[in-house]
Amino acid sequence: MRTPDKLWPVSVVPALLFVLITWQVVADGPLVRVDERLSRALVHPDRFSGALSDLGNVQVAVPVLAVVIGLVLRLGRRGGADRWWLPPLAAAVLMALVPAFVVPLKDWTDRPGTPVMPSAVGFYPSGHTATAAVAYGAATLILLPWLVTALARRLLVALCAVVNLGVGFGLVRRGYHWPLDVLASWCMSAVLLCALWVFLSRSTRRSSSGTPGSSTGPS
Numbered sequence: 719m720r721t722p723d724k725l726w727p728v729s730v731v732p733a734l735l736f737v738l739i740t741w742q743v744v745a746d747g748p749l750v751r752v753d754e755r756l757s758r759a760l761v762h763p764d765r766f767s768g769a770l771s772d773l774g775n776v777q778v779a780v781p782v783l784a785v786v787i788g789l790v791l792r793l794g795r796r797g798g799a800d801r802w803w804l805p806p807l808a809a810a811v812l813m814a815l816v817p818a819f820v821v822p823l824k825d826w827t828d829r830p831g832t833p834v835m836p837s838a839v840g841f842y843p844s845g846h847t848a849t850a851a852v853a854y855g856a857a858t859l860i861l862l863p864w865l866v867t868a869l870a871r872r873l874l875v876a877l878c879a880v881v882n883l884g885v886g887f888g889l890v891r892r893g894y895h896w897p898l899d900v901l902a903s904w905c906m907s908a909v910l911l912c913a914l915w916v917f918l919s920r921s922t923r924r925s926s927s928g929t930p931g932s933s934t935g936p937s
Contacts, residue, residue, distance in 0.1 A: 729912035736905035739898050743827050743842050753898040757832055761893040770888025773881060774846030779853035783813055786857035793864050805863075805918055809856035812914050816852050819906060820845045834893025843903040844895045850885040851907030854878045859915055 742749035772778060787806040794802025820843060829842035858878040865871045886900040 729909045732905035732908040736902055736909070739902045739905070740823070740827065740842075743829055743898065743902075749898065753896050757890065757893075757896050760890050760897070761832065761834055763834060763892050767888040767891035770884040771846060771892050771894055772888075774844075774850035774885040774889065776849055779849050780813065783809065783853040783857045786861055790860045790864065801921065804921055805860040808914060808917055809860050812856055812910060813852055815910075816848050817845075819910070820848050820903075829896075829899070832893045832896060841895055842899045843906060844886075844889060844899040845903075846889055846894070847882075847886055847900045847903035848907050851882050851904060852910055854881055855907065855911040856914060859911065859918060 739749065741747070787810060790806050791803065793799075794805075823843055824840040824845070827842045828839045830837070830839050831841045835841070855878060858874055861874065862871050865874060882904070886904065889895040889900055890897050
């Protein structure tokens, strides 16, 4: 596993991309024109895309994270892990912070929705995308250390990626969001999840130095 010092650079690209996209949306730049053309080509509302987008609902994504948090708490306590409560708590706090990032940006950018949506503003960035990415991503990060095989860990990461791609596709296909709304939320969520990863990794190193064999972060 990468050390925390090597994890931070991973977040630089999505952070810069997020800044670029936000600037283009606020300035109504050329990327917005491309975004609108792409949306017109992709929008085709149907039940399947609607079902995929529903995976980003708070009522769906947050309970999934809550179940994983409960499972990891039980595994950590029963396994005698040092500070077994810390990873689940960190994941819960990160999930609670998502609106604090998304809502002010929606108010500031004041972006209108696609032609499919009613006349309204506040569609950038996509809250559903951020909710799904952070909920499923955080659940994956805190569950990874408890999976025994590398194959199981790869499958979990792949499942997380597929679900989030499905949510983004569903939102764009259904016309709930512009493609840039989704892409920006992915970038923002990547930075948040990287911060969680670094925090858990450092917690694991500190715990391991004091209690060999403890597992409180992703490995």
